[in-house]
Amino acid sequence: MLIGVPSEIKDNEARVGLIPSSVHELVHHGHTVLVQSGAGLGAGLTDDDYVAAGAEMVEGPDRIFAEAEMVVKVKEPLAQERKRLRPGQVLFTYLHLAPDPEQTQDLIASRAVCIAYETVTSSSGALPLLTPMSEVAGRLAPQVGAHALEKAQGGRGILLGGVPGVPAASVVIIGGGVSGTHAATIAVGMGARVTVADRSPEALKRLSAQFGNAISTVYSTRAAITELVKEADLVIGAVLIPGAAAPKLVTREMIRTMKKGAVVVDIAIDQGGCFETSHPTTHSDPTYVVDGVVHYCVANMPGAVARTSTFALNNATLPFVLALANHGWREALRRDPHLLQGLNVCDGRITCEPVAAAQDLDFTDPSSMLEG
Structure with missing residues (x-):
């Protein structure tokens, strides 16, 4: 051929x-x-x-x-x-x-x-050709989110891991699949306070077994996401429905309740994004602001590495x-x-x-x- x-x-x-x-x-x-x-x-x-x-x-x-x-x-x-x-x-x-x-x-x-x-699927129901890029995007998300939180980038001016005497940033990850798990790995490593929300009890059990007390897990409901988003410094959207458009789990109304200078990173943007306020951006111009919240929605995140x-x-x-x-x-x-x-x-x-x-x-x- x-x-x-x-x-x-x-x-x-x-x-x-x-x-x-x-x-x-x-x-x-x-x-x-x-x-x-x-x-x-x-x-x-x-x-x-x-x-x-x-x-x-x-x-x-x-x-x-x-x-x-x-x-x-x-x-x-x-x-x-x-x-x-x-x-x-x-x-x-x-x-x-x-x-x-x-x-x-x-x-x-x-x-x-x-x-x-x-x-493309596997015998276990996984997505073997999406997984490596989900891993990369997940690991990148806390990095780019931490950068966007810097004051010069329009963020709140918060260090993700904090310092002695000053609290670490609150990071909320919506979705506990491949990208969400890898995002949690890096966010925990950077010293953030991490919460992962998912609708799968099996995913929550897996995350709890993997991370122990290093993260909090929450069963994902609209009410739970509303409260989590309101208090977060960084929200990472890591939701995937194979082949389908991503569900809009964070509404414009929820975005309005967030702290000024908070950051959202939409890993799901390739599938349309899971924030109602998301639209695709590029590495040349990666962020924009809606209601005081910095949005990072680069549609080819792994291209950065x-x-x-x-x-x-x-x-x-x-x-x-x-x-x-x-x-x-x-x-x-x-x-x-x-x-x-x-x-x-x-x-x-x-x-x-x-x-x-x-x-x-x-x-x-x-x-x-x-x-x-």
Whole structure:
């Protein structure tokens, strides 16, 4: 198979779809890999590294989109990239379609085979290709939140861990899944007073066993979130419903009750965000203020640590890339029902039920696309 890796063009997105060792594996299996010159530089990977691994370097994205049977990316294709997709071409990347009808319509029109990292499942029901970036985003959230709390950034002027005689900041994490757990790990390590809210008794038991008295756990109800948000210095939204738009768990009214200069960090922004006042921002302009509350809603948080994120992502995606390349997309999806769950758009049809529901579109069972 001919596989293409273009440079990412989203604002300050320095990750890359394949690292040289992944290219080496694909070449070893008899595949050809085209990599756009400079695609890996943001992650510290040179063109020479790719050439040594067996890649063919190309200038610009034209040949990649025109010739590659499968395009491997990190972030969702922007409008100019979506116009380049061809019928039958496989796109393997994060898509986050539920809150993005414009992208959805363009992918439908392309008739490409669009497989989303974030909806591929595992035998345990986990999301193995979303997990590494959820881990990174979770660990970043207290860092960026602590920075935003600094007075010069518009925050309250509070040190997350406090000092002797001065209380630490109150950090509330909504969602006790992968990103929430990793956010709690870093927030506790920074010395904050941490509370995690979740609706799953199992998640609360797991968090309690993992952290003991280092955190407080709260069963998440509207009333509980209302009180927690009001007293918090930093609120981290870490809610996920696989493939679907994130629920708006923190309302505008709740935001109005927060302390002036408090901070919210919305990890769920890729799926539309879990704060009613959230809208996507970029690394170039990461924050804005609503009702005196600083909002950090960068839609590609892990891009800030591009090298760590790129290697973590490739560790997870490589087996699936190999399966798609070795067997072709239809056979690979027939063999692996968990990879089949990643099929979001195929030949002009929506094959991910949460996306169809979010946008009131017709849903086609993904298994029906495997004939032929």
